[in-house]
Amino acid sequence: MPQTRQDVRTRRVFYIPGYDPIHPRRYRELYRKEGADQAAISDYALSLSPKTSKGHYGWQVTAQMDGVEVETEVEVLVWSDIVRSSMSNTIPATYLQLIRTAWIYIGSGTLRRLMRLRKGPVIAALYPVGMLLVQALIALGLGWAMFGLVTALLAPLLGSVATVLGLVGWIGVAVAVLRWFKQKDGKIFAYYLMHDYAYSARWNGANPPELEARMAEFTEIIADALRSPVDEVLVIGHSSGAHLAVSILADLIRQGRAPANGPALSFLSLGQVVPMLSFLPKADRLRADLHDLAARKELTWVDVTAPGDGCAFALCDPVAVSGVAPEGKLWPLVFSAQFTKSLSPERWKTLRWKFFRLHFQYLCAFDQPLDYDYFRITAGPVTLGARYAGRPPSASRIDVAVSKYTSRAA
Known part of the structure; x- marks a missing residue:
C-alpha cells in the first residue's frame, strides 16, 4: 500500500x-x-x-x-x-417565548436582513412559529366544537349552566390537544426549535452568564490540550x-x-x-x-x-x-x-x-x-x-456585508 x-x-x-x-x-x-x-x-x-x-x-x-x-x-x-435548563416545561411559557422571539427578530430588522442570505434557515426559524400557531388554532377549534356540542345537548336541560360546562369542556379539550402536540414534539420539533431560537434571541445576541462561564471552562480545556504532546x-x-x-x-x-x-x-x-x-x-x-x-x-x-x-x-x-x-x-x-x-x-x-x-x-x-x-x-x-491548503473557496459563496448591526465589543 x-x-x-x-x-x-x-x-x-x-x-x-x-x-x-x-x-x-x-x-x-x-x-x-x-x-x-x-x-x-x-x-x-x-x-x-x-x-x-x-x-x-x-x-x-x-x-x-x-x-x-x-x-x-x-x-x-x-x-x-x-440547554435543558433553558427549555421551558410549560406550554404558556413557550407561547410567550414565541411572541418575544418574533418581536426581537422582526422589530430589530434582523429577520429581513437574514432573508437576503439563505431562505432555508429563515424558513426553519419561522417553522416553529407557524407550527405552534397551527397547533393553537387546532386546539381552539376542537375546543369550540366541544363547547357547541355540550351547549347544544345540555342547554334544554340546564339552561345557563350548560354554557359554563361548555366553557369548561372548551378549555379542557384545548389543553388536552396542546399537551398531545407537545408529547409528539420528538417528531414535529416545534417546541425544540422554538426554544433554540428563543435562547439566542432572549439576550438580543449576548451570551447569558452561565454560557460564558461554560465557554471559559472550554477555553481552559483546549488551552491545556495545546500544551500536550500531540500533533x-x-x-x-x-x-x-x-x-x-x-x-x-x-x-x-x-x-x-x-x-x-x-x-x-x-x-x-x-x-x-x-x-x-x-x-x-x-x-x-x-x-x-x-x-x-x-x-x-x-x-x-x-x-x-x-x-x-x-x-x-x-x-x-x-x-x-x-x-x-x-x-x-x-x-x-x-x-x-x-x-x-x-x-x-x-x-x-x-x-x-x-x-x-x-x-x-x-x-x-x-x-x-x-x-x-x-x-x-x-x-x-x-x-x-x-x-485544504490551496483549495479555493466555493465560487457561489456569499461574502458581502448584510447585517444591520456591526458594533463590536471593546
Missing part, C-alpha cells in the same frame, strides 16, 4: 454540539456507526475504544489510512445541561456550536495561549447558523470575535456547509456577512460539502426531505465522497490546514 503524507500521529478533537439537550453518547454512537460505514466505502480502518483520560465525555479512535496509523482522542464539550488540536463547532467555538478560540488566542511551537490549531465549523446570532443588536461580543479570529495566523479555520442543508446558512461567510471582515482577512475558507454530488442519487432521494437529519450529514458517511470526509479530517494523518 502506498505511503501518504503523515503530519499527524496523535490528535485531540473537541466537538462542540449545537443546541442539543441529549446526552453526548449520541455523538459517540453516530461516530461509531457512520465511521464504520465510511471506512467500508473508502477502504480504510477505523476502530473506537473507551476514553481513558479525565475530562468530558469522549472516546479513542485508532485509524489506519493509506498505510499509516493515527491515534485520536475525541471529547465532547458538553453544554446540554444548560493537532482540532476544534469542531456544529450548528450553534460554531459560534461558541468562534468565541472560545478568539479568547484563547487573544490570551496568548496558542503556542507557536505547539500542536497545529485547527477549527472546523459545520452547518453554522452564525448570522442568527451575529445579526442581533447586542451580539457585540460575537462580532468582535469573528473580526479577530478571521485574521489570526495561529489557526486554520475551514467552514463547511451545503445548500442541501436547509437549517444552515450555506456558503455564507460568517465573518463577511456579519459586516466585520478585517483588513488582511484570512479565514474562514468557505466551501460546500456538496450533498447532491457526494451522496448517490438513491441516498440523496432518501434524505432530501429529512431536514433535521441532513443538518447532521456533515458528521456522517458519504457514499460518493469528494474532498470532504469527516472521518479523514478527525482521524486521518493530515492536519486540516494541510488537507
Whole structure:
C-alpha cells in the first residue's frame, strides 16, 4: 500500500454540539456507526475504544489510512445541561417565548436582513412559529366544537349552566390537544426549535452568564490540550456550536495561549447558523470575535456547509456577512460539502426531505465522497490546514456585508 503524507500521529478533537439537550453518547454512537460505514466505502480502518483520560465525555479512535496509523482522542464539550435548563416545561411559557422571539427578530430588522442570505434557515426559524400557531388554532377549534356540542345537548336541560360546562369542556379539550402536540414534539420539533431560537434571541445576541462561564471552562480545556504532546488540536463547532467555538478560540488566542511551537490549531465549523446570532443588536461580543479570529495566523479555520442543508446558512461567510471582515482577512475558507454530488442519487432521494437529519450529514458517511470526509479530517494523518491548503473557496459563496448591526465589543 502506498505511503501518504503523515503530519499527524496523535490528535485531540473537541466537538462542540449545537443546541442539543441529549446526552453526548449520541455523538459517540453516530461516530461509531457512520465511521464504520465510511471506512467500508473508502477502504480504510477505523476502530473506537473507551476514553481513558479525565475530562468530558469522549472516546479513542485508532485509524489506519493509506498505510499509516493515527491515534485520536475525541471529547465532547458538553453544554446540554444548560440547554435543558433553558427549555421551558410549560406550554404558556413557550407561547410567550414565541411572541418575544418574533418581536426581537422582526422589530430589530434582523429577520429581513437574514432573508437576503439563505431562505432555508429563515424558513426553519419561522417553522416553529407557524407550527405552534397551527397547533393553537387546532386546539381552539376542537375546543369550540366541544363547547357547541355540550351547549347544544345540555342547554334544554340546564339552561345557563350548560354554557359554563361548555366553557369548561372548551378549555379542557384545548389543553388536552396542546399537551398531545407537545408529547409528539420528538417528531414535529416545534417546541425544540422554538426554544433554540428563543435562547439566542432572549439576550438580543449576548451570551447569558452561565454560557460564558461554560465557554471559559472550554477555553481552559483546549488551552491545556495545546500544551500536550500531540500533533493537532482540532476544534469542531456544529450548528450553534460554531459560534461558541468562534468565541472560545478568539479568547484563547487573544490570551496568548496558542503556542507557536505547539500542536497545529485547527477549527472546523459545520452547518453554522452564525448570522442568527451575529445579526442581533447586542451580539457585540460575537462580532468582535469573528473580526479577530478571521485574521489570526495561529489557526486554520475551514467552514463547511451545503445548500442541501436547509437549517444552515450555506456558503455564507460568517465573518463577511456579519459586516466585520478585517483588513488582511484570512479565514474562514468557505466551501460546500456538496450533498447532491457526494451522496448517490438513491441516498440523496432518501434524505432530501429529512431536514433535521441532513443538518447532521456533515458528521456522517458519504457514499460518493469528494474532498470532504469527516472521518479523514478527525482521524486521518493530515492536519486540516494541510488537507485544504490551496483549495479555493466555493465560487457561489456569499461574502458581502448584510447585517444591520456591526458594533463590536471593546
